[in-house]
Amino acid sequence: GGGGIADQYIDLNHDDTVHGRAFAYLQNGSSTLTLAGVDGGSGGLGAVELRYSLSYPRTVTVTVGGTTVSTPAEPTGNDPLWRHTNWGRLRLEGVPLAAGAGNVVTIGMQNDYGDLSIDDVTISTADDLAQAAAHRTALSLSASERDELIAFLRQLEGAADEFLVTEPPLFADGFESGNLDAWD
Numbered sequence: 001g002g003g004g005i006a007d008q009y010i011d012l013n014h015d016d017t018v019h020g021r022a023f024a025y026l027q028n029g030s031s032t033l034t035l036a037g038v039d040g041g042s043g044g045l046g047a048v049e050l051r052y053s054l055s056y057p058r059t060v061t062v063t064v065g066g067t068t069v070s071t072p073a074e075p076t077g078n079d080p081l082w083r084h085t086n087w088g089r090l091r092l093e094g095v096p097l098a099a100g101a102g103n104v105v106t107i108g109m110q111n112d113y114g115d116l117s118i119d120d121v122t123i124s125t126a127d128d129l130a131q132a133a134a135h136r137t138a139l140s141l142s143a144s145e146r147d148e149l150i151a152f153l154r155q156l157e158g159a160a161d162e163f164l165v166t167e168p169p170l171f172a173d174g175f176e177s178g179n180l181d182a183w184d
Helices: 126-140 143-157
Strands: 004-006 023-027 033-038 044-054 058-064 067-073 088-097 103-109 115-124
Touching (some): 023 103, 044 058, 058 088, 067 088, 115 126
Antiparallel strands (some): 004 023, 023 115, 033 103, 044 088, 058 103
């Protein structure tokens, strides 16, 4: 769709944390990334999560079967701006998927200037989300309930408190903070 794949000299021009040592880049709002043959399970509303790098605020779009879902994406702090060295996660909920493997997922952006790089796409079907629903209830816990859950999980692990990291909070952002400095 007018974008491209960067897979040469990633360690020199970008960084060595790029998933798969390559990424797709979309330029100037007119290019897209299209994934064909996506299995939508039994159909219904799913989710698309992207690992992305971006230098300017953009609106990211996901189109499936003529329906477009969009969300704002914040810059990831690249310096210089043309390098894609910092990565973040973006999740779009309510993406309609048809049953079976005939879905075509198109990812793009509404803005006319700047590049969006993507090195990982996770598509969750309605079936996947239903299976995960029991686990996602942790997102609605109060701070004290979350502390109790963390204490219980630590007890199950049998690990001493000084070896467990509490920041970023468990379940805060899809199990991956993107901030490697936050983890021991």
